[in-house]
Amino acid sequence: MLKEGDRAKILIVDDLPENLLALEALLKHDDIAVFKADSAESALELLLVHEFALAILDVQMPVMNGFELAEMMRSTEKTKHIPIVFVSAAGHDRNYAFKGYESGAVDFLYKPLDIHAVRSKVSVFVDLYRHRKEMKRQLEALERSRQEQEVLLEELRQTQTELQHAVRMRDDFMSIVSHELKTPLNTLILEAQLRKIYLGKNNLSAFTPDKLMDMVERDERQIHKLVRLIDDMLDVSRIRTGKLSIRTSRFDLAHLVTTIVENFMPQLKAAGCELTVDVPDSIEGEWDEFRIEQVLANLLTNAMRYGAGKPVHVKLDVQADQVELSVKDSGIGISTEHQDRIFRQFERVSGSEGVAGLGLGLYIADQIVRAHHGSIGVKSIEGQGSTFSVILPLNGAAAVEQARNRPVLVEKERRDMQDSA
Structure with missing residues (x-):
């Protein structure tokens, strides 16, 4: 037994209770829910609440006939796509049928009803309804998938941007570190080479106490620069790992x-x-x-x-x-x-x-x-x-x-x- 929400809904409208009961008995099936209305007004109330796969309307009804009800259904957004089948006892009159199709009918059933014909036609419309519903679900799923893909694409773009930024930061950092480390190192290397040249030429006059003090102070300044650069890099590493030591x-x-x-x-x-x-x-x-x-x-x-x-x-x-x-x-x-x-x-x-x-x-x-x-x-x-x-x-x-x-x-x-x- 299918749940109410999984069953196709069919609306039958007729002012005669015996016709409603007969048609309900004819259409009754596990996968179909039949809703009855004994007037156009009652039918409109049901149409506002439920989504129907098919509406079977009796043509001859008091106050508002089936043609007028069909025209109202066609003029309303919620109901204009519901297939309408008219039930008529007027025989196969062409003008009558033309008026029905003009009102929005998709088919006619003539009294006395042919049981097999009724069930066959209803089955076709129910199958079409289910196919439309399935297509709608698939389209909605595709749209959700598309939206999810858009979100993922945007996240990927952001990730790519962040990665590119991280790479640029890394490259900039390496470039800066390389430059900053080379400056004091180059100075120390040049000082060492100059002293080596003095020693090679036995030029000991370049190593008087005052000049030696200047050399030592220059070396000390460059070493301090190196130490500070290394300390900064170590501190950044400590900060990243939450291990920056604070001793009060x-x-x-x-x-x-x-x-x-x-x-x-x-x-x-x-x-x-x-x-x-x-x-x-x-x-x-x-x-x-x-x-x-x-x-x-x-x-x-x-x-x-x-x-x-x-x-x-x-x-x-x-x-x-x-x-x-x-x-x-x-x-x-x-x-x-x-x-x-x-x-x-x-x-x-x-x-x-x-x-x-x-x-x-x-x-x-x-x-x-x-x-x-x-x-x-x-x-x-x-x-x-x-x-x-x-x-x-x-x-x-x-x-x-x-x-x-x-x-x-x-x-x-x-x-x-x-x-x-």
Whole structure:
């Protein structure tokens, strides 16, 4: 026994109950559901609710006859495609049949009804209905499949774009790393070759104490550059795996900032950057001293790179239960659309071509500050310089303990590729 929803529905309309019962008995079958209406009005109510495979209408009915009902069905979107078969006792009158076909009939049944003819014709229309339904289902399935394929294609396009971006990032990274590593290595190689030439010529006058000190200092600067590049790459690897170590201890942040600035004084002077410092006598709190030094060193390095020959201002201030450390330069500045991007891996400020660096400093600084449950931001106008501000909780031990229990790499990583694409 088929379910109601799987059975083809047939509507029979006749004003005589005995005709309805006789036709229902004739059409009754497991795969057919018969609906009866004793007037055109009742038929219209059923037509609004159900989807019929066939409508069998008696022509001669009071109030509204079968022809008029057929015309109404043809004028309504929901019912205009239902095949209509008229039942008539008027014989095979051509004009009568013509009027029926003009009203939308597909066939005529004449009384007295031929049982085999009725069942055969109904079977044909039911089969056609089922074929149409199946075709509709297949078309809908095809459309769903097409839409799913469109979604998959779009996902593939996005994946391809992300992969292309990742490849470009990798290639750019390798190119930058290669260039940045070669610069200090080439300098060291040239220095070593020059000394070898001096020694080969027995020119010991090139190795006076003052000249040796200069050589050692030059070597030391290049070695420090190499160490810093390698440390940056190692930090990125640690961040990616959630293994950036944060070890807090209580120390005086004001003293640390003053010490770092003093260590940078020779480099700032060589870059022509006049330095002003606004730091209180003492600010004690709990942070990772090595990592906070790393953040400030990155900010000062950028201030020298992008603001060479112009003033740099460092300020440290206490605000309620947090501290704010800011580094202000008067360099090339950063456009509004690039101010978020600069905290991502390998991103460089527009106009920074020829400036040394991997584009990792701000990314690492951002991750370190986030690991302290702090924040870092920038305010900048192109051509007028930039101010980088770091906000840290004054007592960050609890925050850092939470950070230890989760990966340091935050949600930015997933967004980076989409935004860059």
